[in-house]
Amino acid sequence: MRMTIDGALADVAHAWNERHMDPLRRLPAELHVSCLQWLEVHELFTASHVSRHWRAIAVSEPTLWDSYDTGPFKDVEQSLKAVLHRSRSVPFDFTWSSYYTYTSEMSPMLGDMLLEHAFRLRRVRLRESTVPAAFLLSLLTSATPQLCTLEAWTREPLQLPDSMSSHTLPRLTSLMLERTILPTCIQAVSSVISLHLQVLPDCRHVFLLFPCVQDVTLDGVMSTTILPHELPQSLTSIEVFSDHLGREDHSEQLLSSGWRLVPHMRVDSTSILRPLQWFTARTNDRWRMTMTMLVPAGRNSVEMTLLAEEDAALHVFMPYDAFLIETGLEYQGCWTGYITRLTIDGVLDSLPKLVVRIQMLPSLLSLTLRLTQAYDVAAQQLISRNVTISVPVMQDLVLDYASSAKLTAEEMVQFAETVPAFLSWGNRRPLHLVGPGIGRIAQLPRNDLSFASTVCETLRFKDGSFEEFRSFSSPA
Structure with a gap:
């Protein structure tokens, strides 16, 4: 009965607006769209229920629905289904924000919906979600001509597919993945310029897969990790992190590598002298040093920054106790x-x-x-x-x-x-x-x-x- 009354009132209001020409309806549709573009997707859902006219405008413009963040939604699957339908064929961005969705698990239904629209996915950010490796593997083996950003953490190691190449991922510029195993047959993905990987024991061929990368972060690097022998000419920044400062030392790997000095570098070390030996060999003693000692509140570490005359810098983090020895x-x-x-x-x-x-x-x-x-x-x-x-x-x-x-x-x-x-x-x-x-x-x-x-x-x-x-x- 209540729904019948509400529907009747809506019909009366709509007829009155048609007869008296609501001033809002006199505005061009393009102006309505430009106003609605200021709203987030969850706000668009609200606005589309204000009036039939606003709903018609909102639903008719697919670019208003070209991105989706799970954060504000409790019914993620249903709301995403509606947004995917309204965005039609335009390039689409998807972000998982587990802070509001109360879970870090991505459901199989959600993964299936994204894979169904893989051809138009533009940015996929799943860093706050635990993603099945099978989903990412399916995504990376699907046709994704629009994909330019992919960020995801997986439950288990991810074996990158041999099919990855510049042909299958022509626009991919930013890639962030956890626990990654490189393909057995490497084809270059030349479009990637920003790379963040949590690596497994052997990543010597990472720059063969991404030869034009400019900004690299390697997480979970142990003293035994096999790193690339040389850096690509395109590289301007590389940061190497261990899981626990003091347990791992990258300076031995640095000394044994053929790495050149690039504008920004960062490693963990238990020694001052080994990074110095590597750095001075590449700067002919024309350099200077800054040092920050962080001792209170559990931050028992020393940050040493070595600066070359051409402003290239090597940042070395070492345990405070190891610093005192030297x-x-x-x-x-x-x-x-x-x-x-x-x-x-x-x-x-x-x-x-x-x-x-x-x-x-x-x-x-x-x-x-x-x-x-x-x-x-x-x-x-x-x-x-x-x-x-x-x-x-x-x-x-x-x-x-x-x-x-x-x-x-x-x-x-x-x-x-x-x-x-x-x-x-x-x-x-x-x-x-x-x-x-x-x-x-x-x-x-x-x-x-x-x-x-x-x-x-x-x-x-x-x-x-x-x-x-x-x-x-x-x-x-």
């Missing part, structure tokens, strides 16, 4: 002379150990200390060591209190006063104090900042938009 005197001459920028996160643990192990950083231009906790303990340790690091050309010292909002101005000053206890440089340099609450230090009288005259020529205070400078004359 700060001994027998290793220092090989690498400490090249550090130009150093950032230390976790001063309490790292800085006292570094001061004891390293006596000089002759090329260091910038030092940033990220201060998080226990300044009084760190200060006491640094003073008690009675040793300093010589930084003769340092131009910039930054004390970053960004993670220390609860400290008082006096506590911040207390650590700044210890700087001469662990750093030794010739002329006075600018000292930057950065972070929340720095304005409180800027308000202190000059007598409370007496340390500055022996440490620096300029104090710079910065807290968000607040910035202030103070100059100090040298002590008599």
Whole structure:
């Protein structure tokens, strides 16, 4: 009865609009379409129920329905079926967002619907879904002339089909796959320029399959993984990741390879010296080094960046414990002379150990200390060591209190006063104090900042938009 009444009211409203010519209906259909293009697909479903006219416009324009994200839908199969029907033959994008669909499993029905329209699939993103390898294999062996992006994780290793080639995948430019086994018979897929693979033990022929790739990420690479011997000429970026930092070391593979230096490279290592040996052999000693030590909150790692004059960079990630071993005197001459920028996160643990192990950083231009906790303990340790690091050309010292909002101005000053206890440089340099609450230090009288005259020529205070400078004359 209710549906009969609703239908009758809709008929009356429709007849009235026809008779009085609803102003919206006077607008060109193209203008309606341009307005509806601002809506997401789930919003289009709502809009198409506002009036028969809007529904007719929405349903008649297939480009409004050329993409689908599972996120907002509970009835994924039924809504996708409707969208595929309304999009007709236009190229189609599909994205799985498991956050809203409450499951990471892609149903067989959903896979069958996508395969039925494989010829017009343009972008398929299934990274948040657990996809059967059989579905991906069927997709890669189907006619997919429009496919330009494919991103998917599988339940089991995926054997790429021998039929993969530039002929079967003429427009594929971006590929991201998990647990991949390369084809037994390789035919080049020359259109791929962005590649992200979780590799299995042997991936030596990956660049034969993708010879024109520019941006590569290889996940799950172990020390025993067989990597390609050479890099393609098209390559501009390669990142190699292990599953657990510290358990795997890619530097041995780097040394034994014929890889050249490309603009962006990233590897894991348990050594400073092996990546240095590879890098210096390709730069003729014309390079510099930056280093970031991340110690607190479980991030016990060191990031070392080696920069060539032509701006090519090798980023090396290594465990903090392994780094400490190679700060001994027998290793220092090989690498400490090249550090130009150093950032230390976790001063309490790292800085006292570094001061004891390293006596000089002759090329260091910038030092940033990220201060998080226990300044009084760190200060006491640094003073008690009675040793300093010589930084003769340092131009910039930054004390970053960004993670220390609860400290008082006096506590911040207390650590700044210890700087001469662990750093030794010739002329006075600018000292930057950065972070929340720095304005409180800027308000202190000059007598409370007496340390500055022996440490620096300029104090710079910065807290968000607040910035202030103070100059100090040298002590008599």
